[in-house]
Each structure stands twice: as C-alpha cells, then as structure tokens.
Amino acid sequence: xxxxxxxxxxxxxxxxxxxxxxxxxxxxxxxxxxxxxxxxxxxxxxxxxxxxxxxxxxxxxxxxxxxxxxxxxxxxxxxxxxxxxxxxxxxxxxxxxxxxxxxxxxxxxxxxxxxxxxxxxxxxxxxxxxxxxxxxxxxxxxxxxxxxxxxxxxxxxxxxxxxxxxxxxxxxxxxxxxxxxxxxxxxxxxxxxxxxxxxxxxxxxxxxxxxxxxxxxxxxx
Numbered sequence: 001x002x003x004x005x006x007x008x009x010x011x012x013x014x015x016x017x018x019x020x021x022x023x024x025x026x027x028x029x030x031x032x033x034x035x036x037x038x039x040x041x042x043x044x045x046x047x048x049x050x051x052x053x054x055x056x057x058x059x060x061x062x063x064x065x066x067x068x069x070x071x072x073x074x075x076x077x078x079x080x081x082x083x084x085x086x087x088x089x090x091x092x093x094x095x096x097x098x099x100x101x102x103x104x105x106x107x108x109x110x111x112x113x114x115x116x117x118x119x120x121x122x123x124x125x126x127x128x129x130x131x132x133x134x135x136x137x138x139x140x141x142x143x144x145x146x147x148x149x150x151x152x153x154x155x156x157x158x159x160x161x162x163x164x165x166x167x168x169x170x171x172x173x174x175x176x177x178x179x180x181x182x183x184x185x186x187x188x189x190x191x192x193x194x195x196x197x198x199x200x201x202x203x204x205x206x207x208x209x210x211x212x213x214x215x216x217x218x219x220x221x
Contacts, residue, residue: 026038042092
C-alpha cells in the first residue's frame with residue numbers, strides 16, 4: 001500500500017514541477033492563441049493533478065493511523081501548492097487591458113523568463129526534498145513493519161512451544177489419571193478380597209470353636 005502512495009506522490013511532484021514550469025513560460029507569452037493553448041494544457045494538467053491528489057488521499061486513509069497522519073499532513077501541503085498554482089493559471093486567463101509597448105513587453109518577457117527559471121528551480125528543489133522526505137518515511141515505515149513481523153514470528157514460535165508443552169502436560173495428566181484409575185481398581189479388588197478373606201477366616205474360627213465345644217461336650221458327658 002505504501003508503494004502505491006509513493007508512486008502517486010512521485011507522479012504528482014513531477015506533474016506539479018512541469019505545470020509550474022509551463023505556467024511561468026506561459027506568463028512570459030503575449031496574449032494570443034499560443035497563450036490560450038498553453039493555458040488549456042495547464043488546465044488539463046491541473047485536472048490530472050486533482051485526480052492524483054484524490055488518489056493519494058484515499059490511499060493515505062487506508063493505511064495505519066500513525067502513517068496516515070503523517071501522509072495526510074504532507075497531502076495538505078500538496079493541496080495548498082496546487083491551489084496556488086491554480087490561482088496563477090487563472091491569472092493567465094484574465095485579459096490585460098493595458099497592453100505594454102513592444103520594448104516593455106520584451107523586457108518583461110525576459111524578466112519573466114528569469115523569474116520562471118528561478119521559480120522552476122525552487123519548485124523542483126522543493127519537490128525533490130519532499131520526495132526524499134517521503135521516501136525516508138516510507139523506509140522507516142517498512143523497517144518498523146519488518147520489526148513488527150519479526151516480533152510476531154517470535155511470539156508465534158513461543159506460543160507454538162507453549163502449546164506443545166501444554167499438550168505434553170495434558171498427555172502426562174491423562175497417563176496419571178489412567179494410572180490412578182488402575183490403582184483404584186486394584187485397591188477395590190484388594191478390599192473385596194480382604195473382606196472375603198475375613199469372612200472365610202471368621203467362618204473357620206467359628207467352625208473351630210464349634211468343633212472344640214462339641215469335643216469338650218462329649219468328653220465331659
């Protein structure tokens with residue numbers, strides 16, 4: 001997603017610098033058909049810039065909140081620059097009622113060209129700086145995403161190990177329960193045998209006592 005935004009941003013900065021250069025060049029032209037053609041091309045370029053701004057806005061809003069806030073702040077600067085450029089283009093469409101003399105027009109044209117060149121350099125420098133800043137931010141975002149991914153992998157590994165430990169413990173507990181059940185059965189069987197043996201011993205003792213009483217009776221009587 002960040003790469004998509006970066007692509008839109010690069011296209012916008014290149015288009016903005018190109019429009020600024022054409023605007024300054026058109027400002028140096030005398031009023032006429034050629035200037036109208038330049039203004040028409042500028043207006044079409046402004047429409048393309050608006051489309052890119054909207055795409056960047058939609059893309060920025062789909063990102064994580066921390067990244068979104070930074071990109072939206074940068075996007076506001078782009079919108080402000082585009083508004084200034086629209087005002088400059090609009091000035092070109094206003095006819096100048098006070099036509100200067102040919103010499104003055106030529107002089108203003110040369111001055112306008114120098115000013116256009118300076119403005120162009122300034123805008124190109126600003127665009128390059130913004131691209132560098134955006135690239136740095138995206139690199140930082142990717143680095144943070146990679147660190148988060150590595151941390152997530154470590155956490156998943158720990159959870160998997162804990163799951164294996166719990167399963168092993170569950171198996172041991174099942175074995176212990178099985179052993180306890182067997183022990184209970186053995187103890188229950190032993191208890192039954194002891195009870196049966198008690199009755200047998202008791203019966204034998206009673207029989208012996210009865211036999212002794214019988215023998216004594218016959219000896220005495």
